[in-house]
Amino acid sequence: MAPHWSHLGPDHWYKNYPIAKGRRQSPIEINNKDVHYDRSLLPWFASYDPGAAKTILNNGKTCRVVFDDSFDRSVLRGGPLPGVYRLRQLHFHWGSSDDHGSEHVVNGVRYAGELHLLHWNPKYSNYLDAVRRADGIAVLAIFLQVRKTPKPEMKRILEEINAIKTKGKEAPFTNFDPSILFPKSHDYWTYHGSFTTPPCEECITWIVLREPIIVSSDQMAKLRSLSKNAENEPVLPLVDNWRPTQPRYFRMVSASFL
Numbered sequence: 001m002a003p004h005w006s007h008l009g010p011d012h013w014y015k016n017y018p019i020a021k022g023r024r025q026s027p028i029e030i031n032n033k034d035v036h037y038d039r040s041l042l043p044w045f046a047s048y049d050p051g052a053a054k055t056i057l058n059n060g061k062t063c064r065v066v067f068d069d070s071f072d073r074s075v076l077r078g079g080p081l082p083g084v085y086r087l088r089q090l091h092f093h094w095g096s097s098d099d100h101g102s103e104h105v106v107n108g109v110r111y112a113g114e115l116h117l118l119h120w121n122p123k124y125s126n127y128l129d130a131v132r133r134a135d136g137i138a139v140l141a142i143f144l145q146v147r148k149t150p151k152p153e154m155k156r157i158l159e160e161i162n163a164i165k166t167k168g169k170e171a172p173f174t175n176f177d178p179s180i181l182f183p184k185s186h187d188y189w190t191y192h193g194s195f196t197t198p199p200c201e202e203c204i205t206w207i208v209l210r211e212p213i214i215v216s217s218d219q220m221a222k223l224r225s226l227s228k229n230a231e232n233e234p235v236l237p238l239v240d241n242w243r244p245t246q247p248r249y250f251r252m253v254s255a256s257f258l
């Protein structure tokens with residue numbers, strides 16, 4: 001059963017989760033005038049084992065692919081990170097049309113969607129412990145930009161959509177290396193923020209890639225064909241699962257590029 005408040009919009013979350021009005025909330029607007037080029041920032045590297053992919057599911061809020069994170073099997077390292085972080089899951093945010101849907105906004109530009117690859121710091125005993133720590137989580141965020149050409153690497157995920165149309169549906173999803181989804185450039189912005197869904201814990205080192213991946217309008221429509229309702233409930237399209245941007249306050253947004 002979804003929490004009673006879950007039908008209330010993002011502006012109400014703070015009533016149950018005061019941290020949602022915190023000073024380190026996400027997403028944010030990334031504007032060139034506020035960004036600081038940090039030449040000490042290292043490149044980031046993902047070393048993912050395709051065999052770690054397990055299942056794909058519709059949780060009523062997004063389409064999520066889950067990975068085996070019982071050991072350092074698929075990891076993200078480098079960039080702003082102090083060590084390796086274990087890949088736990090990836091998911092998407094998208095709009096009700098191609099002109100919006102991303103969570104982060106860059107110089108006023110909203111993309112059609114945003115892919116999040118969520119990793120946790122294994123210096124903590126488990127994921128639930130990591131979400132309580134300022135350096136517990138690292139999310140690699142990649143914008144989805146609509147052009148005429150579909151992204152063939154998205155095919156695997158989108159082919160499974162028909163098997164997970166409604167909330168609670170899950171299907172096996174194996175032999176998949178999500179780094180095939182990456183754009184050419186590894187240029188990124190980084191800042192400290194939070195989960196963009198409740199409880200909105202402020203535990204995330206965000207690594208937002210400058211280069212979007214190109215998807216087709218039909219591929220976005222496939223994501224929009226998901227439903228937020230369970231199988232035997234009235235149809236509610238799963239769209240606009242993005243949080244509006246939050247105040248940056250005194251946070252530095254660093255860039256790995258000039």
Ligand SMILES: NS(=O)(=O)N=C1NCCCN1
Nearest residue numbers: 116118139194195196197
């Ligand atoms: N969009 S986000 O910041 O990754 N937020 C998440 N909240 C719940 C767990 C997974 N991720």
Ligand SMILES: [Zn+2]
Nearest residue numbers: 091093116196
């Ligand atoms: Zn997300």
